[in-house]
Amino acid sequence: MHLRLFELRLLAALLFALWAIAALAIVVGYHPGGPADLLVRASAVLPALIAAVALVWPPFARGPRGAALTxxxxxxxxLVLAPSIGELLRSIAAGGRQTLLPSPETIxxxxxxxxTTCLFVGLGLAREMLGQTALRRHRLLLGTIIALALTSVVAAAFGGATLANEVAFRDREPxxxxxxxxxxxxxxxxxDGDLRPGPFAIVDVVASGDVDGERLGSVVLDGRRNGRNEEWQAQFATxxxxxxxxxxxxGDDGWTRDRDGPWSPVADGSVTDLETLDRAVVLEALAPKERVAAEDRGLELIGGARARHCRTAIGGPTALRAFPQLRWLIGRGPLDTTPELGSWRGEVDWWVFGDGQLGMATVTVSGQPGGWPVTGLQATLRARLTALDRDAPQAVGPPGP
Structure with a gap:
């Protein structure tokens, strides 16, 4: 009996820890600036407090079947909670993003x-309230009622505060x-609706890679675009x-240079259809046929602008065409169009704003490295692109001598 109680308290501690991590992430990271921010953060603590009750009154069941089910x-x-917490932590770690209304899948x-957490707690409370000799179905009924009541209270408190913030944002002067x-x-x-690159953009790209945790290198790119005309400067260490x-x-003319060396023209016609910034992401990775089965991750507030977060699968060759900066990480250059990474798979996330334009995208692809200086079982490449000031014309012209 004492061993079983110890095991139940360990499970209660696990649930408490997971809900506490989620609460801490929201308390520290959720600050879109709405009037109900404090209420959202306060209500996020409630599930952790509920889970802590099972540490005191665990749902002990005498029979082996009841113990196993509990x-x-x-x-x-x-198992259901952990992936949601991981997504929450990744969202906060990315910076600048504040979820307003999550997707239906996340809800x-x-x-x-x-x-299920409240039911685990409710069964323990029912046993304490009715006594150990009460019929199992009576404890189950009371535990279910308690679970429904606790779930309703938390959902109403957290959901109400979140909706209040959403309404406040709609009423705020933009x-x-x-x-x-x-x-x-x-x-x-x-x-799967309208998505296009802005007519102009200031573009930043950060890319990195590793093989079984050992770094392949990193890339930092700053650029600008005016229509199809574009220019950028990149630093890479791989x-x-x-x-x-x-x-x-x-137009159809391109130039490159290394460090402070002279500008050299690119071979005639080789860059006519080559996109290297945000247009590449939209045209290569996010064409309409690629977004048919896209996952809606919900609405987020990014830098004061509402955006819809979406996700879909992507293959290695498409990732290289959409994010050519990744080619530095496999020993190539961004203007190299040789197909690579044919068996690699991953995901691309993007954020479409109220103007129907792409403002941010991230990609992660993994596969087996082959013939690389760093050996291992699995390599991972990742990149993050932002396209800002898409309504402000950018001066892009032929480079000087």
Missing amino acids: GWLAVGSA YATLVALF AASAWGPSDPTLEPPPC VWRSGEESYARV
Whole structure:
């Protein structure tokens, strides 16, 4: 009996720890600036407090079947909750993003985890209230009622505060944002709806890679675009080579240079259809046929502008065409169009704003490295691109002598 109680308290501690991590992430990272921010953060602590009750009154069941079902109830709750916490932590770690209304999938998973946690706690409370000799069905009925009541209270408190913030944002006087339209009543298009690059953009790209945790290198690129004309400067340090490279394209003509060397023209016609910045992401990775089965991750507030977060699968060759900066990490250059990484797979996330334009995208692809200086079983490449000030014309012209 004492061993079983100890096991149940360990499971209760696991649930408490997971909900506490989620609460801490929201308390520290959720600050979109709405009037109900404090209420959202306060209500986020409630599931952790509820889970802590099971540390005092664990749902002890005498029979082996009841004990197994109670244990699996807690395990199932943890398995559903952990991925949601991981997504929450990744969102906060990315910076600048504040979820307003999560996707229906996220809401459903969170409610399932919350109800199963409350049921685990409710069964323990029912045993304490009715006594050890009460009939099992009576304890189960009371435990279920308690679970429904606790779930309703937490969902109403957290959901109500979040909706209050959403309404407040809609009523707020919009401020200008470099990310996109800040009108809170402007709804971003769906993931499979209208999506296009802005007419102009200031583009930043950060890319990195590793093989079984050992770094391949990193790339940092700053650029600008005016229509199809574009220019950028990049710094890269990889296991193959390190350096700086600049590129400019005006019309069908392109030029490159290394560090402070002279500009050299690119071979005639080789850059006519080559995109290297945000247009590449839209045209190569996010064409309409690629977004048919896209996953809607919900609405987020980024730099004061509402955006819809979407996700879909992507293959290695498409990732290289959409994010050519990744080619530095495999020993190539961004203007090299040789197909690579044919068996690699991954995901691309993007954020479409109220103007139907791409403002941010991230990609992660993994596969087996072959013939690289760093050996291992699995390599991972990742990149993050932002396209800001898409309504401000950018001066892009042929490079000077």
